[in-house]
Every structure is written in C-alpha cells, then in structure tokens.
Amino acid sequence: MRLEFWGAAQTVTGSMHVLRVNGSMILLDCGLFQGRRQESYERNLNFPFSPKALEGLILSHAHMDHSGNLPNLVKQGYTGPVFATNGTRDLCAAMLADSGKIHESDAQYVNKKRAQQNLPPIEPLYTLQDAVNCMNSFVASGYDRQFAVGPGIKAIFRDAGHILGSAGMEVEIQEGARTVRLGFSGDIGRKGMAILRDPQPVRDVDVLIMESTYGDRLHETPEQAMDKLRNLINQVVARRGKIVIPAFAVGRTQEIVYELHQLALKGGIPHIPIFVDSPLALGVTEVYRIHPECYDAETRQFLLENHEQDLFGFKNMQYVRSTEESKALNAMEGPMVIISASGMAEAGRVLHHLKNTITDPRNAVLIVGWQAPNTLGRKLMDREHRVKIFGEEYPLRAQVEVIHGYSAHADRGDLIDYARQVQQGGRLHKVFLVHGEPEPARALVPALKKLGLTVYYPANGEGFEV
Ligand SMILES: [Zn+2]
Incomplete structure (x- = not known):
C-alpha cells in the first residue's frame, strides 16, 4: 500500500491524499488550494493523476479546502462514488454551488483584464452547473456504519466534531494476506463546542494521517x-x-x-x-x-x-x-x-x-x-x-x-490527546502530519515521539510505502 500527499502537505490548504492499493487508486479529500490567484488556478486545474483512473473518493468534511475541487474532478472525468456523511453531502450542495458562482465571477474579472492585454479568456475552474453535476456522485453514510469503498477496501466515519457532518475515517485494507488499518483524522474539532458533539478519535489503526493546524498553540476555553x-x-x-x-x-x-x-x-x-x-x-x-x-x-x-x-x-x-x-x-x-x-x-x-x-x-x-x-x-x-x-x-x-x-480546530493539547487516544488501541506506530504550517507541525513531533510513534511531515508530492 502506498500513500501520496498532494495537498495540505506542509501547508493548511488543498487537502488531497492518494491511497494506492491492490491496483486501485483512492482519494482522501479533494480540496481547493487557496493562495495567490494565478498559482491557485493552475494547481487546482491540473491534477497530479488522471481523474478517470480514480476508483473512489472519501471526503472528510465540507470546508472548501477539503471538498472544493470536487466539481472540477468530476468535470475532468471522475465517475466513481464520493463517500461522505449525510451532513457533509447536504452542506456540499449549498457550498459547492456558491463556490461555482464565485469561480464564474472570478473568471469574468480575470478575463476583463486579459482582454485589455489582448490575451485569450480563461475558463472558470468550474461553474455552478459543474457543482450541481458533481452532487450526483455522492454516496452518503451515517457515522459509525461501515461501507465498501472498493475491492478489499472498507471504511467507516467517526464524528470529528469540527463542523456539521465532519468526519475522521478508518480505512481497512486487505492486501493479500495482510490487513492494514489506516486512519485519517480530517480536521479535528474541540471538546465542549456549541451544538456539535466532541470529537471521536479513529480507532485501532496502524497508520494515522493527522492534522496539525494548531500544534503550537492553546485556545481559550x-x-x-x-x-x-x-x-x-x-x-x-x-x-x-x-x-x-x-x-x-x-x-x-x-x-x-x-x-x-x-x-x-x-x-x-x-x-x-x-x-x-x-x-x-x-x-x-x-x-x-x-x-x-x-x-x-x-x-x-x-x-x-x-x-x-x-x-x-x-x-x-x-x-x-x-x-x-x-x-x-x-x-x-x-x-x-x-x-x-x-x-x-x-x-x-x-x-x-x-x-x-x-x-x-x-x-x-x-x-x-x-x-x-x-x-x-x-x-x-x-x-x-x-x-x-x-x-x-x-x-x-x-x-x-x-x-x-x-476556533473549530483542536489545539496543541487536543491534538496530542487525540494521538494518545488512537495509540491506546496498541496498533498505531506511524503518524503523518498534514494540514499544518512547519512551525506548528514540528512543535508536535517531540510529544508524538514520546508516545512511541514514528512521525513524518511529508512534502507535497511525497509518497510512502506503508
Ligand atoms: Zn475544516
């Protein structure tokens, strides 16, 4: 099994991770990269793999930096299912449509400037119609219910307590005689927040992809x-x-x-x-x-x-x-x-x-x-x-x-606590830190090593056999 990190790698935007197993390619999140206009446009437009070759996609939550490039993925030929919780599916219906309208007006703005420079117009990254089209790919599941993702791959959502519908996921992979359990935290919420439940860490995983946004900071209660x-x-x-x-x-x-x-x-x-x-x-x-x-x-x-x-x-x-x-x-x-x-x-x-x-x-x-x-x-x-x-x-x-x-994000104490809880199952040995700038992510490393974990902080495009 191979993991590749193509977004939210050493930064907090554009969450997108590839899982290659048994000849299949599965995507975890399909977020928008948000930054300087030109760079973002190019990066979001060109996937580092063929969307047609993907067999499944599991979405952690509806924030744009996790779900926002989905209409473009479907526009470029992805025909497989998008697994998400019920809440995430419904939030995406509202938010991706809104995002489609923003991309249309962004392109209009850019094209006005390009016309003045005699440059050909650009196409919007995706339109409102593309956003509507991609909603047909969703397959929604409740929390704590296992579903089949592909041959030898099953998954389950756990409540991440971050926004409505947000989830961490456990992906169980059968590779020949070997079973590997992969955890992806998504964005981790906080205990005691209004409305939503407290985060439920993923369980019994061997390998964990974990967010690290506030690895160096404590929030107010x-x-x-x-x-x-x-x-x-x-x-x-x-x-x-x-x-x-x-x-x-x-x-x-x-x-x-x-x-x-x-x-x-x-x-x-x-x-x-x-x-x-x-x-x-x-x-x-x-x-x-x-x-x-x-x-x-x-x-x-x-x-x-x-x-x-x-x-x-x-x-x-x-x-x-x-x-x-x-x-x-x-x-x-x-x-x-x-x-x-x-x-x-x-x-x-x-x-x-x-x-x-x-x-x-x-x-x-x-x-x-x-x-x-x-x-x-x-x-x-x-x-x-x-x-x-x-x-x-x-x-x-x-x-x-x-x-x-x-803040809807776990702070340093919550993140260390999350890893400790996951590790209590006794299986966890490797952690990949994503969704964090270098300072906060690196600040977490000593605390995670103390738990006996091997910690990686992958760069964009880096891949690992696990
Ligand atoms: Zn989020």
Whole structure:
C-alpha cells in the first residue's frame, strides 16, 4: 500500500491524499488550494493523476479546502462514488454551488483584464452547473456504519466534531494476506463546542494521517469565549454602538448565533437586534437545522425542554436576504449586532458594514476566526490606524476585540490527546502530519515521539510505502 500527499502537505490548504492499493487508486479529500490567484488556478486545474483512473473518493468534511475541487474532478472525468456523511453531502450542495458562482465571477474579472492585454479568456475552474453535476456522485453514510469503498477496501466515519457532518475515517485494507488499518483524522474539532458533539478519535489503526493546524498553540476555553462575548456586547450596548462580526458562513456563524441565543435566554445580554447578513449562511443554517443527529447531548436536551424554540433563530434575530435589506442596516441606529461574511473581511457584504462602522468609536469589530496575512481582517485585528476598503482609506476608531475561543480546530493539547487516544488501541506506530504550517507541525513531533510513534511531515508530492 502506498500513500501520496498532494495537498495540505506542509501547508493548511488543498487537502488531497492518494491511497494506492491492490491496483486501485483512492482519494482522501479533494480540496481547493487557496493562495495567490494565478498559482491557485493552475494547481487546482491540473491534477497530479488522471481523474478517470480514480476508483473512489472519501471526503472528510465540507470546508472548501477539503471538498472544493470536487466539481472540477468530476468535470475532468471522475465517475466513481464520493463517500461522505449525510451532513457533509447536504452542506456540499449549498457550498459547492456558491463556490461555482464565485469561480464564474472570478473568471469574468480575470478575463476583463486579459482582454485589455489582448490575451485569450480563461475558463472558470468550474461553474455552478459543474457543482450541481458533481452532487450526483455522492454516496452518503451515517457515522459509525461501515461501507465498501472498493475491492478489499472498507471504511467507516467517526464524528470529528469540527463542523456539521465532519468526519475522521478508518480505512481497512486487505492486501493479500495482510490487513492494514489506516486512519485519517480530517480536521479535528474541540471538546465542549456549541451544538456539535466532541470529537471521536479513529480507532485501532496502524497508520494515522493527522492534522496539525494548531500544534503550537492553546485556545481559550468555550466558557472564556462566552464571557468575553457577553462583556463586549454589554459594553457596546451601553454606548449604543454596533458590533460587526466578520464570520464564515459555515460553522462559526451558527455557533455565534447559538451562543447569542443562549446568552439572551439566560439574561446575560439585553434583547438587542441581531442580523445575520450572508445569503450562504442562510442556506447552511437550513442544513444545520435538518441534521439533529449531529447535535450534542446538551443541544438535544435544550430542544426537548424548549419545543417552541428555534435553535438558530429567535425573537430579536433576523436573517437578511436582499442587498437592499443589507444596505438598510447602515442607516439604522445601534445597538445591534451584525454577523456577515466573509470571515477574513476580504469580500462580501461585511465590507459595507465595516466601511460604515469602523470610523465611530462607539462601535466594535469582533474577530472570531483565524485571519490570513494581508487580509482586511488581519489589518483590523492588528489595529492598524488606517485601513483600505473598496480602494479608499478609513481611520480605524472602532474598538477591535479578538476571541480565539471560537476556533473549530483542536489545539496543541487536543491534538496530542487525540494521538494518545488512537495509540491506546496498541496498533498505531506511524503518524503523518498534514494540514499544518512547519512551525506548528514540528512543535508536535517531540510529544508524538514520546508516545512511541514514528512521525513524518511529508512534502507535497511525497509518497510512502506503508
Ligand atoms: Zn475544516
């Protein structure tokens, strides 16, 4: 059996790993590589193998850096099944369609520039129609149910507790007389997060492919995050300001809405208007609503005791649909909370809200996710004195708060704990660290070696016999 790493190798984007066994080629994840425009386009367009030669694909979760290149894979001739959990399948329906639209408008933008330089137009990486087409390849499975992937290959999903439907997987491979059990952690979530269950590590595997995003960092606890959120809202309400929260449409938005709902119910914050202004968030929230099988015991209990309550909607909360409604928020007086995408404030409706709020010291910007270098989100987080929005400079006078406690990723302690739990089965001996920049990944190595494990940190394109 051979493993090859073709994405999220020594970086955090473009998750894609190839498993070659018994003459078959199986793919684990098919993520979008996200980075500089030209490099990303080329890398996503050209697969390092023939999509027609693949026999199966197992998907860990719906985040774009894990599922986002699937429409392109199918467009280029992949005809096999895409195994995913029920939640991941439904999230992908909403998210890949949205991604298809983004690729269409990206290509339009690039082609306008190319036309000025007399260059021929490029095709979008994939279109909305390609995204719709690839949904026909999905074969959905519940958690903890074994399914056949190909000759001599079986797999099972375990709840990764990262976003709705997220999974780690155990792949059991029969190679002649030998049985190898391979684990892939996917992205590992955190204990005690709102809505979702705690991560369930994969079991009894010989070899583990494990994420390492935050291998060198400890997060705030969910309780600390909730305290900070409550304090900030009360401060801003007292000065009648607005709070703008740039948040990705998937996961973070639903989590913040849930937390605000709980705070309002317990009297921790006053009843102020809360607006969720992101069309994709609306679709994704509907998917969260129809998958109660992914909720944790606390959320189920809340629903049992509060039949009339809606988890993701309450009296003061409104989902904003049209652009007109979105713009109307600018003229409204605070206090209010606006949650809007994109999460790094690079695009989307959140830009209008930031433009209209950051110059007033009564207002606040709340950062709840990782911000890539050079993004507007990062500049706000670094409290730069002046920032550019739509090409114009604005002074940053609003308060800026950062809460790291809403990360959907395991921190250093959780990652080491995950490996320790997997190793308790006694079979695990090799770990391949993926989905991590060099610093955090390398910081994990000594702790994993102490557990008696051999640790690899594969480069892009590197292959290993296991
Ligand atoms: Zn993820």
